[in-house]
Amino acid sequence: MIEFVNQVFAIHGETYSCLLGLTAAGQLEQLYFGRPVATADAEAFRVRPGLGWGTAVLLQEGDTASCPDVWPLAWSGSGRGDYRESPIQLECSTDLRYESHEILEGDALMEQGLPQALGAEQTLVITMSQPGLRCKLYFAAFPGVLTRRTVLENTGEESVTVGKLMSFSMDLPGRWEMTTFHGGWIAEMNGETRPVGRTRLVNESTTGFSSNRHNPGFLLSRPGAAEEAGEVIGINLVYSGNHYASAQLSHQELTRVMQGISPDHFHWPLQPGEKLETPEAVLCYSAAGFGGQSAQMHDFVNHHIVPAPWQGKARPVLYNSWEGCMFDFDQRKLLRLAREAKSLGCELFVLDDGWFGKRNDDTSSLGDYTVNRKKLPGGLTGLARKIGDMGMDFGLWVEPESVNPDSDLYRAHPDWVLTDDFAPVLSRNQLLLDLTRPEVRDYIVEQVSAVLDSARITYVKWDMNRHSVALGAKAHAYILGLYDVQRRIFTPRPHILLENCASGGNRFDLGMLCFGPQIWCSDNTDPIQRLTIQGNLSQLYPQSTFGTHVSAAPHAQTLRNTPLVTRGNVSFFGCLGYELDLRHLLELEKQEIRQQITFYKQYRETFQFGRFGRIPDGWQVQKEGVTVAGQFRTLVPAAPGYGWLQLRGLESGKRYHLTSRQQKLRIGQFGALVKHVAPVDLNPNGLVLRTADRHITLPDGAQELTATGAALMAGIPMLPPFRGTGYDQNQRTLTDFGSELFIIEEETSHEKP
Numbered sequence: 016m017i018e019f020v021n022q023v024f025a026i027h028g029e030t031y032s033c034l035l036g037l038t039a040a041g042q043l044e045q046l047y048f049g050r051p052v053a054t055a056d057a058e059a060f061r062v063r064p065g066l067g068w069g070t071a072v073l074l075q076e077g078d079t080a081s082c083p084d085v086w087p088l089a090w091s092g093s094g095r096g097d098y099r100e101s102p103i104q105l106e107c108s109t110d111l112r113y114e115s116h117e118i119l120e121g122d123a124l125m126e127q128g129l130p131q132a133l134g135a136e137q138t139l140v141i142t143m144s145q146p147g148l149r150c151k152l153y154f155a156a157f158p159g160v161l162t163r164r165t166v167l168e169n170t171g172e173e174s175v176t177v178g179k180l181m182s183f184s185m186d187l188p189g190r191w192e193m194t195t196f197h198g199g200w201i202a203e204m205n206g207e208t209r210p211v212g213r214t215r216l217v218n219e220s221t222t223g224f225s226s227n228r229h230n231p232g233f234l235l236s237r238p239g240a241a242e243e244a245g246e247v248i249g250i251n252l253v254y255s256g257n258h259y260a261s262a263q264l265s266h267q268e269l270t271r272v273m274q275g276i277s278p279d280h281f282h283w284p285l286q287p288g289e290k291l292e293t294p295e296a297v298l299c300y301s302a303a304g305f306g307g308q309s310a311q312m313h314d315f316v317n318h319h320i321v322p323a324p325w326q327g328k329a330r331p332v333l334y335n336s337w338e339g340c341m342f343d344f345d346q347r348k349l350l351r352l353a354r355e356a357k358s359l360g361c362e363l364f365v366l367d368d369g370w371f372g373k374r375n376d377d378t379s380s381l382g383d384y385t386v387n388r389k390k391l392p393g394g395l396t397g398l399a400r401k402i403g404d405m406g407m408d409f410g411l412w413v414e415p416e417s418v419n420p421d422s423d424l425y426r427a428h429p430d431w432v433l434t435d436d437f438a439p440v441l442s443r444n445q446l447l448l449d450l451t452r453p454e455v456r457d458y459i460v461e462q463v464s465a466v467l468d469s470a471r472i473t474y475v476k477w478d479m480n481r482h483s484v485a486l487g488a489k490a491h492a493y494i495l496g497l498y499d500v501q502r503r504i505f506t507p508r509p510h511i512l513l514e515n516c517a518s519g520g521n522r523f524d525l526g527m528l529c530f531g532p533q534i535w536c537s538d539n540t541d542p543i544q545r546l547t548i549q550g551n552l553s554q555l556y557p558q559s560t561f562g563t564h565v566s567a568a569p570h571a572q573t574l575r576n577t578p579l580v581t582r583g584n585v586s587f588f589g590c591l592g593y594e595l596d597l598r599h600l601l602e603l604e605k606q607e608i609r610q611q612i613t614f615y616k617q618y619r620e621t622f623q624f625g626r627f628g629r630i631p632d633g634w635q636v637q638k639e640g641v642t643v644a645g646q647f648r649t650l651v652p653a654a655p656g657y658g659w660l661q662l663r664g665l666e667s668g669k670r671y672h673l674t675s676r677q678q679k680l681r682i683g684q685f686g687a688l689v690k691h692v693a694p695v696d697l698n699p700n701g702l703v704l705r706t707a708d709r710h711i712t713l714p715d716g717a718q719e720l721t722a723t724g725a726a727l728m729a730g731i732p733m734l735p736p737f738r739g740t741g742y743d744q745n746q747r748t749l750t751d752f753g754s755e756l757f758i759i760e761e762e763t764s765h766e767k768p
């Protein structure tokens with residue numbers, strides 16, 4: 016609910032309140048942002064500057080309350096006495112003052128092509144102005160999230176160049192810590208937490224994209240905040256280009272935080288009458304710790320960001336050809352893989368890179384989306400039909416933003432690529448098409464639409480594999496071009512499940528999620544690395560947005576050998592897929608995969624849309640009385656002590672039935688130890704044991720018990736682990752990188768208490 020009472024703007028969501036005031040001079044005060052309070056509390060939150068701070072600039076001589084430098088503000092300017100970081104930079108000073116406001120029911124729609132969250136309850140628009148400029152500040156109220164954005168209009172008679180225009184700026188009381196997520200290819204989403212001090216902390220991307228280097232999403236938390244307690248604010252941007260966020264503590268102990276398009280090389284001319292609209296920033300406050308924040312943020316993304324046709328819609332278990340085949344395939348091989356995938360339980364077969372032009376490696380053909388008839392004599396139509404006849408859907412990889420110099424497209428239109436003043440530099444042998452040009456966008460829309468309509472295609476993986484050379488304003492125009500192209504291709508085809516990808520997670524952001532509900536998290540499918548990637552992504556994005564695949568071990572990216580069971584257990588916490596050569600799997604591996612897929616389908620809604628939580632050593636998901644928890648090991652210590660399972664979010668007084676998912680042990684994992692229990696002397700490298708390893712498994716310890724929610728949340732001991740004293744069916748024989756899964760279901764009333 017939004018109201019304007021006694022010169023106070025009050026925005027009340029289910030989990031937060033935001034109170035804004037007006038100074039005597041008409042600047043916008045940030046009175047409060049935090050847990051729900053009453054509008055009438057506004058006065059209690061007003062700071063009192065007393066005699067002021069010495070030499071600070073006063074807008075009204077003698078009135079220490081007119082000192083912009085010390086005031087908690089929800090917007091500021093530059094050159095007029097507030098010497099903290101300004102959210103706006105023009106060639107002139109800015110001193111925007113309140114002019115008017117309106118409270119709209121529902122959403123205020125964007126006008127310049129940026130995506131936005133939809134389904135706001137109400138939107139507050141506060142208009143600030145100074146001679147020649149009008150600035151509208153938008154505050155949209157969602158139940159667990161407040162979004163903000165800015166629109167600047169040139170109302171003067173001269174052109175104005177915008178160097179910086181943030182989506183929001185806000186001063187929060189006291190001290191916070193800032194957690195950001197950085198990385199690179201196959202190493203996305205490493206977390207780093209630092210106290211916000213007097214030196215400015217900046218989280219910024221300048222590669223042209225939201226980037227794997229610095230995800231736009233970040234957290235502010237109070238020192239000492241934990242999973243279930245303490246104040247945490249999740250902040251993110253509905254944008255896929257260069258971004259900037261900063262946090263800095265002022266001398267008056269106010270933390271100024273802001274976010275928007277990166278000002279790096281940004282020069283956006285505004286002619287008289289023109290406007291510039293910023294992307295929408297998302298602010299998600301929780302007083303219930305990191306878990307409380309992520310649950311609210313997940314709800315918001317699931318209900319207000321991802322395209323409506325995919326909200327809450329179960330995602331298929333897919334098979335993707337990339338890691339298993341790379342460029343080396345033909346129709347026969349694909350159909351064999353598809354038959355295998357179908358027999359394992361996959362529902363969608365995705366043909367990745369290599370199906371067009373002369374693309375037998377990554378040196379050529381990007382841009383030429385003509386089917387390679389040598390590989391696929393029946394074209395996509397024939398292949399999709401055959402796969403459809405098997406009872407599976409068909410999906411396709413495209414990389415429409417890029418072009419190889421060795422392509423017909425480049426030979427025909429060398430001027431269509433994004434360039435700077437130097438000779439083009441390649442990355443993965445490719446250049447980017449200049450999406451700021453309408454004719455280039457039209458070409459992409461036509462080409463991709465024709466491909467998508469040429470066969471029964473229900474899924475698209477849209478890839479992008481190089482950094483941009485576009486700087487500042489051009490980089491922003493490129494992203495607007497990308498949104499235009501995806502909107503024109505996918506809005507008329509709502510049946511297509513779009514998974515965006517950029518060398519893995521190089522564009523994991525809320526902007527892309529407005530077009531496709533899933534993003535490929537990383538080219539790294541090693542489950543141990545995925546614990547970091549998916550675990551940290553979960554702070555800001557729901558697991559329904561994660562593409563999570565089981566691949567071969569040793570892993571292509573780390574050479575680590577991990578158990579198949581762990582590859583499954585980690586991939587379950589997302590949208591499950593398989594990406595390995597199925598032709599060479601052992602029968603017992605196929606059996607395991609079959610069981611994984613059956614299990615996943617049984618709990619699919621819980622894994623994809625359940626409430627996600629971080630528990631000691633693992634994760635849990637919860638939906639409608641069912642909890643599935645995973646615990647993951649890295650290295651096994653010698654003679655380990657007891658292990659404990661501690662769950663969250665259960666009802667204390669209710670009784671629950673806990674079972675562990677039955678796991679099997681390969682004989683080979685015991686190596687030479689087998690000879691101690693075998694009646695004959697066996698060579699650990701001999702044929703008998705090698706053959707036995709391919710066919711025989713032993714059951715690992717499985718737990719079953721009932722307990723109250725209170726007991727399960729207090730933590731229960733698990734079965735004893737392997738301690739070097741032999742195999743026992745009543746212990747858990749976890750090796751390095753082992754893991755376990757537990758299913759916890761509410762007991763129905765007729766069961767024994």
Ligand code: DGJ
Pocket residue numbers: 337367368412478480516517518519535537538
């Ligand atoms: C990079 C992607 O991240 C991979 O999954 C794969 O699609 C390759 N591109 C194909 O070239």
